[in-house]
Amino acid sequence: MISVTRRSRTCETEFGRLAAAAISRRDFLGGSVALIAGAGALFPLSALGGSDRLWFDGVAANRLDTVTVSAGCSWQVVARWGEPLWSDGAEFDPVTRGDGESQERAFGDNVDGMEIFDAGGRSVLAVNNEYVNAGVFFGGAGRGEAATAADVRKGKAGHGVSIVEIARREGRWSIVKDSPYNRRITADTPMEITGPARGHAWVRTEADPAGVACLGTWNDCGSGRTPWGTYLACEENFNGYFSSSDPNVEISAAFARYGIGVRDWGHGWATADERFDISRHPHEPNRAGYVVEIDPLDPSSTPKKRTALGRFKHENAELVLAGDGRVVVYLGDDERGEFLYRFVSDGRYVEGGENSDLLESGTLFAARFADGGRGEWLELTPESTGMASRAEICIHTRMAASAAGATTMDRPEWVAANPHRAEVYCSLTNNQDRGRKTNRGGDPMPVGGPNPRAANRYGQIVRWRPDGGDPLARGFSWDLFVVAGNPAVHTDADAGSPNVTPDNMFNSPDGLAFDRNGLLWIQTDGDDSDAGGFAGQGNNQMLVGDPETGEIRRFLVGPRGCEVTGLAWSGDRRSLFVGIQHPGAGGRGHFPDGGSSVPRSCVIAVTRDDGLPIG
Ligand code: FEO
């Protein structure tokens, strides 16, 4: 009966109704419109359902150990963890699963954000290798964690970024071994520190007394790309690699805010590389947690840590150009009760001009959302934050945004900008502490605004439109595009918004990207138990949403145990590359090779059987 009611709704205030449903589905169903947020009129929709822009048939949820795509589409594996990028590299050994030397010359583990670059007609894929799953990655030895120096070397090489030329030959995509573009960037690759924090006392170390050069990137999650052809790798849970040989080391408030403590998350890197030991090198953690800019077509280039974009647990980096050419970058900080950010460059993009350092200087803002569908960007300055300098703001960005009064969010993941109008979307993946605890900095996390549910298990996608269609504007209007839930189990706010049905339901939206047609691709990283409150949702998945109608349809279901994350289109738009991260997690599967094979993170390509573009 509820679904009939939902389907019968008409259009004029649909988005207001989504927000109302998020606040109280029961009140809404009972006809109380008093709770409807004022943003509805700003986000007009046609009626739900019947969008012919969603060109494919929906896929049913499942728990298969394979990828399922919509009928009329096909998929294939493009690149797997452990595949050598050069012909002198060792082929993947399913018993040892390689060593440091082979991994340094092979495709990394746990694929995440990715972008495709055109090199004179050749396709260069840059893809993050967020982390490694120790149990699978080390294999064979019965260890759950890295334990030896050799393991640490291999582990560091499993992280970072893989840059590989790929080609479609006889209809199948694969790595072009020995391509001059192939490159592995790991946790040991030399990098430059740029921007306001460059040279600051807090980033100086014994090995780098000038505070200008550091080693490596790790836990790169989402990605970004610039109009001048560079790749952005975004450092997320960088904290989990630091530990202390002195159990009594002082944990400062800043370390506590970023989750840096005596113990690491099991990677063991400090046991073989003392720069990860905070009792010996207390400034080293201040040199991670940034967006890293990489020239994917110049393997000899030095990656640049862009401190102007702030230091936090970065998810992705979504760039848009303002009318005057300034570069606007939207950035999420994925931790419970952390913030959503906007960077505005000082310089202006000029097509064909010298743009390579536009991310070196600019201003950071953090978002404040008010109830009723309005919000504003709070500029982070020494005046608004009480900090001594822009450098301090760029290193202790979380505390700066707290001081400025930003809104604590339900774990901001990817941000995506609609190519057809000034409208931006962000996944708020979930937040079990909403309405129950503070964030790490002691900021309250009240229920309300774009974070409308206590102990939020399902997540939602917020979207906003800058005033006047100008991404430089201080003010914006916001609404919720979807509130995820389970309408087969719940009848309250946990049923989700009206555009969630038993046929398309999901939890924990994460990866987001718009295609050329203005459709929003949504990837999930959620509870795939298919039980209890998640019954009927199956494995993690990828869906497509239509911003015009609010309709959402499931396009792909991933294999057991995976997260579906990262997506990019080929130059001709006929292949859609998708990341399958940690398939078989928890010993639940053997994707992609089946049987009793080692499960391997991989990039797949999805194509339409009729050969048409796929977005
Ligand atoms: Fe690596 Fe927030 O996901």
Ligand code: CA
């Ligand atoms: Ca993510």
Ligand code: CA
């Ligand atoms: Ca996630």
Ligand code: CA
């Ligand atoms: Ca993940």
